[in-house]
Amino acid sequence: xxxxxxxxxxxxxxxxxxxxxxxxxxxxxxxxxxxxxxxxxxxxxxxxxxxxxxxxxxxxxxxxxxxxxxxxxxxxxxxxxxxxxxxxxxxxxxxxxxxxxxxxxxxxxxxxxxxxxxxxxxxxxxxxxx
Amino acid sequence: xxxxxxxxxxxxxxxxxxxxxxxxxxxxxxxxxxxxxxxxxxxxxxxxxxxxxxxxxxxxxxxxxxxxxxxxxxxxxxxxxxxxxxxxxxxxxxxxxxxxxxxxxxxxxxxxxxxxxxxxxxxxxxxxxx
DNA sequence: TTGCGTGCAAAGGTTTTGCATGGCA
DNA sequence: TGCCATGCAAAACCTTTGCACGCAA
Numbered sequence: 634x635x636x637x638x639x640x641x642x643x644x645x646x647x648x649x650x651x652x653x654x655x656x657x658x659x660x661x662x663x664x665x666x667x668x669x670x671x672x673x674x675x676x677x678x679x680x681x682x683x684x685x686x687x688x689x690x691x692x693x694x695x696x697x698x699x700x701x702x703x704x705x706x707x708x709x710x711x712x713x714x715x716x717x718x719x720x721x722x723x724x725x726x727x728x729x730x731x732x733x734x735x736x737x738x739x740x741x742x743x744x745x746x747x748x749x750x751x752x753x754x755x756x757x758x759x760x761x762x763x
Numbered sequence: 764x765x766x767x768x769x770x771x772x773x774x775x776x777x778x779x780x781x782x783x784x785x786x787x788x789x790x791x792x793x794x795x796x797x798x799x800x801x802x803x804x805x806x807x808x809x810x811x812x813x814x815x816x817x818x819x820x821x822x823x824x825x826x827x828x829x830x831x832x833x834x835x836x837x838x839x840x841x842x843x844x845x846x847x848x849x850x851x852x853x854x855x856x857x858x859x860x861x862x863x864x865x866x867x868x869x870x871x872x873x874x875x876x877x878x879x880x881x882x883x884x885x886x887x888x889x890x891x892x893x
Numbered sequence: 894t895t896g897c898g899t900g901c902a903a904a905g906g907t908t909t910t911g912c913a914t915g916g917c918a
Numbered sequence: 919t920g921c922c923a924t925g926c927a928a929a930a931c932c933t934t935t936g937c938a939c940g941c942a943a
Contacts, residue, residue: 639897639942661933676900681933683898698828701908703932717876730874736866744860745890746847756882760875769917769922791908806925811908813923831933833907 646673647683651693651708658696658705658725694751699723713751719759728755776803777813781823781838788826788835788855824881829853843881849889858885 646668650659659667661684665677675683684706687693694709696716705725714727737748776798780789789797791814795807805813814836817823824839826846835855844857867878 637895637897637943641898641942643899678901678934679899685934695830698830700825700828700834701931704830717870717874719876720879720882728870728874728876730870732866732869732873736862739862740847740858740860740885740887743862744847744858746849746858746885746887747893748885748887749850752850752886754884754886755870755876755878756884757870757876757878759877763877767918767920767922771917771923773924808909808926809924831906 642673643675643679644683646675647680647687648692651687655708655710656727658707660703660705662703664706696725696752696754698754713749715750715753715755717755717757717759719762720756721758721762724759726759772803773805773809774813776805777810777817778822781817785838785840786857788837790833790835792833794836826855826882826884828884843879845880845883845885847885847887847889849892850886851888851892854889856889 647664650664650667661677661680664684665675665680668675668680684693684695688695688706692709693706695704695706698704699718702723714729715733716725717728718725733750737750740746740748777794780794780797791807791810794814795805795810798805798810814823814825818825818836822839823836825834825836828834829848832853844859845863846855847858848855863880867880870876870878
């Protein structure tokens with residue numbers, strides 16, 4: 634049977650931030666700092682554990698790991714989107730592209746590999762940087 | 764002016780392994796263990812520093828970072844190739860695909876983003892796992 | 894009251910850095 | 919001899935875990 638679950642201040646604070654910043658990417662650390670700043674401090678451990686749980690629940694998504702950088706999280710809204718990250722300035726953005734589905738289909742058919750669009754990260758150089 | 768550079772046993776040992784295993788992915792740790800095993804031990808720090816230098820020189824490539832996993836390296840031979848990694852079994856493979864260039868061109872034209880094929884990692888589920 | 898959630902401190906794993914020593918040219 | 923390379927130990931860094939306490943239901 635499913636485990637009981639409590640609604641706590643901390644979880645609310647995390648969810649509130651995420652729903653208010655739907656298209657933003659953030660790290661556990663930055664969320665921790667933010668919550669401390671607005672007077673709703675949540676322990677870093679709890680931030681990690683809450684985000685982990687939200688990922689399991691499908692509410693949040695862990696993504697866009699740049700080399701040595703900390704993991705990024707974001708609120709899940711709508712259909713899964715791939716990320717593009719600029720290797721020069723580090724910016725992370727969503728890739729909204731119709732072509733990607735066709736490409737995914739090709740990968741699936743010709744290379745028997747089921748692409749996970751939301752986990753896939755495209756690296757390159759963004760418009761500003763080149 | 765360019766810095767002087769020495770040819771050392773350690774660098775040779777690393778290069779020898781890499782050229783003998785051109786299509787393999789390996790971690791700093793596994794290379795360290797391998798070299799110890801074949802009687803050419805190289806300190807882990809040196810392995811990291813040598814690989815870092817080889818990456819700067821364009822001889823090696825750092826790639827396919829799975830979440831909490833250590834970084835993978837591989838010998839660079841020929842044209843840059845993207846990697847596909849199976850999120851279920853963790854296997855890393857090269858993606859040899861003609862379509863990818865067309866896709867990269869589209870990303871460049873329509874989204875003004877210069878895709879770096881060799882850095883990009885496609886996540887998904889491999890043929891065996893699904 | 895029950896037991897999940899929290900938060901501190903400590904440990905974990907990977908990678909980097911400091912520093913004295915070693916070895917190539 | 920000059921000075922880059924090495925390797926040990928220690929630090930840095932992000933993340934997870936242990937454990938006692940707090941708090942929602």
